[in-house]
Amino acid sequence: MRSTAKRTRSPRGSGELLAEEIIEAASELLVEHGDDAAVSIRAVASRVGVTPPSIYLHFGDKDELLDAVCARYFEQLDGELAAAAAGVDDPLERALQQGLAYVRFAIATPALYRIAFRQHAPGPSKVDQVLSASAFTRISATVTELAGEGFYPESDVGEVVLELWAAAHGVASLMLAKPDLAWGDDLRLAETLLRAVCLGRTALGMLGVDTEPDEVRAWLRDQRHAGR
Numbered sequence: 353m354r355s356t357a358k359r360t361r362s363p364r365g366s367g368e369l370l371a372e373e374i375i376e377a378a379s380e381l382l383v384e385h386g387d388d389a390a391v392s393i394r395a396v397a398s399r400v401g402v403t404p405p406s407i408y409l410h411f412g413d414k415d416e417l418l419d420a421v422c423a424r425y426f427e428q429l430d431g432e433l434a435a436a437a438a439g440v441d442d443p444l445e446r447a448l449q450q451g452l453a454y455v456r457f458a459i460a461t462p463a464l465y466r467i468a469f470r471q472h473a474p475g476p477s478k479v480d481q482v483l484s485a486s487a488f489t490r491i492s493a494t495v496t497e498l499a500g501e502g503f504y505p506e507s508d509v510g511e512v513v514l515e516l517w518a519a520a521h522g523v524a525s526l527m528l529a530k531p532d533l534a535w536g537d538d539l540r541l542a543e544t545l546l547r548a549v550c551l552g553r554t555a556l557g558m559l560g561v562d563t564e565p566d567e568v569r570a571w572l573r574d575q576r577h578a579g580r
Contacts (some may be wrong), residue, residue: 371410371420373400378421382402382463387468388418422468423482425461432457436489443497444550450491451546452539453521458524465528469521493533505556513554519549 378398381391393414397404413418436453440446458465468479492513499506523542527535535541559571 370400370402370406374407374410374417375420375424379424379464382421382467386463386480388414388467389420393417418467418470419479421464422470422479425464425468426479426486429454429457430490433487433490433563437494443494443501444503445492447491447498447516447550448543448546449515450494452518452543454487454520455524455539455542456528458521459527462528465524488517493534498550503550504557508553509555515549515553516546518546519545 370390375397377396379392381395382388383397384390390415393404393407397407400407407417411420414452425562430451436449437446438448482530495504495509495516496506498504498512504512520542523545526533527542559568563571567576
């Protein structure tokens, strides 16, 4: 544990800087201990080098502080998705790379990932606002491009975004919970799953949601014959 040094009085206008230090300290405690039980107001104050009342000047309680940590986490996630998409002109490949970046970031930051998706109180939160304005919007833009190319109906963009997110989130969560399963090298299984979602959704759009199993089999036979 980092030793606590008495903090000198901050200069006027440095409250925002202190808030950043508080969020960083709470994040460090989460990473070090693996859960939010170690993130008490007293522990965070000790890490920053201030008194507990100083924390309450910026965050009303522990839950509000954890919300700020989660919001910061999603901002960092958005940065990872932006880096993954940089220079990738093809929207299908970009969607795949964004999904893989999501999974890679999650398994690299397990404690923060778990707390970021903890149960929140009913109603929109700051965390939801940050997510909607960053990573969600970025993936939506990619899927919108795919819709423009005819991969999906434009009316389905919102659903496809949620499906991709659910696939990335699901495989990341399972990889964290069961790391000893045969996930393959360099996220191979995750990549296969994300490709299956992207391409399978395209096939579903061609076949129709209510297509009967026998109709699917007939369509597959036709595709195989056409490819010969």
